[in-house]
Amino acid sequence: MTSHDHDHDHSHLTETEARVRALESLLSAKGYIDSAAVDRIIQTYETKIGPRNGAHVVAKSWVEPEFEAWLRRDASAAIHSLGYHSRQGEHIEAVFNADDVHHLVVCTLCSCYPWSVLGLPPTWYKSPPFRSRAVIDPRGVLAEFGLTLAPTTRVEVHDSTAEIRYLVIPQRPEGTEGLTMDQLAELVTRNAMIGTGLARAPQVAS
C-alpha cells in the first residue's frame, strides 16, 4: 500500500498498522497465535482489569481496619481474596502513605507495574523521563504532576526490580466520613496508587 500523499505521521502510522497486521497474519498462519485470543486479551484490559480494581482495594482498606491490617501483613493474599488475581499481580506489596512518608513507584529497568490492580501502565510510566528521574529527583517529578509535599514528608521510592509489584495506598481525604466504599473508591485515582498524585477531595455538595 502506498500513501505518500498523506502527511508523514499519518503514513508512518499506517505503515506501522500494516506491518503489525501482517505479523499477526503470519503468526496465525503458522499456528502460533489465535487472533480470537488476542481479541480476548485486549478486551480484558479494556473492560475488566484496570485501576478501578485498585481503587476498590484502597477504599476497602480505608473503611475496614482488618482488611488494612491484612494488606500490611500480606498484600498478595488480601488482594487476591477480592478476585484481583492475574498476571503482574502475583506478588504485591502495599505501601501506605502517611503525614511523614510518601511512596512513589517506578521501574527504572523496564515497565513493571501492578497490572492486576491498575491495568496497563500509562505511556509516561514506561518512558525515559519518569524512569530516569523518579529515583534521583522524585520531588521534581512529583512537582511535574502538580504535587508538592511538605518538607517534613520523606519520600520513599520503590524501584520494581523483581517480580514484586507495588501498590500505593494513599491517605484518606478529609471530609469523607459519611461516604460509602463505592463513593470512596471514586476518589482514588490511578496516579494516587502509583504515588504521582493524592486521592481526590470529595466534591462539596451544592
Place this chain on the structure above:
Amino acid sequence: MNGGADLGGMMGFGPVAPEADEPLFHAPWEARALGMVVALGACGQWNIDAARSAREDMHPGDYTRTPYYAIWLKAAKRLMVEKEMLTEAEIAQGVPLIAATSIKRRLAAEDVDAMLSAGGPADRPEQGEPAFAVGDQVRTINDHPTTHTRMARYARDKVGTITKVHGFHVFPDSNAQGQGEDPQWLYQVAFSARTLWGAQGREGDSVTLDLWEPYLRTVL
C-alpha cells in the same frame, strides 16, 4: 548489561509528560501488539526474563526513542527468529516459508481468562535459610555483566539495609540465559538518597530495590 534500559539517574530526557485522559491504546496496532506478545508468551518458547533481556538488548539510542510496544514487538520477533519459529524472510514477506516449529501450546480464546488469572508466580519452594535478616546492612556487588541482570547500575557497590525478606524467587540473571531458574532469596533493600546520589540526594529520602542474595554482600 549496561544498556539503554538501565535508566535510573540518567539525565537529559526532559520533563515527564503525562497526557490528560490518556487512552489505553494510542492506535489499534498497540492493542494488537499487547495481545500478540501476551499470547506468544503463552507458547512457552521463552520466559519473562529472556523477554526482558531481548527488549533491553538494543542500541541505547534506539531504546530510548522507540515506543514501548514497538520495543516489545521487536524483541518478540528477535526471540521468534532465535527459537526458529520464524525467519527474517517470513517477517519481510508476511507469509509462511518454512514449516512451523512445535510449540508448547497455542493459546485459545477460551483459555485466555484462566491463563491471565494464573499469571506466572516467581516464588519457588524455599531451600535453606536466608543469609540476611531485616535490619542487616548489606553492600551490593560491583559487577557489570554483559548479559541480563536486575542489579540496577545506580545502586551497585552501595550500602543499604534489608527491610523485608520477600521469599525465594527465580533468579533472572540465570533464567534469562536459559540456564535454569536457579531460585534465590529475594530481599527488599533500602538505600538512603544520600548514599545513592551524594549531595543531590535529599536527607531522609530513600529508594528501595528488590534484590536477590547473589547481588548482596555482608557489611562487616
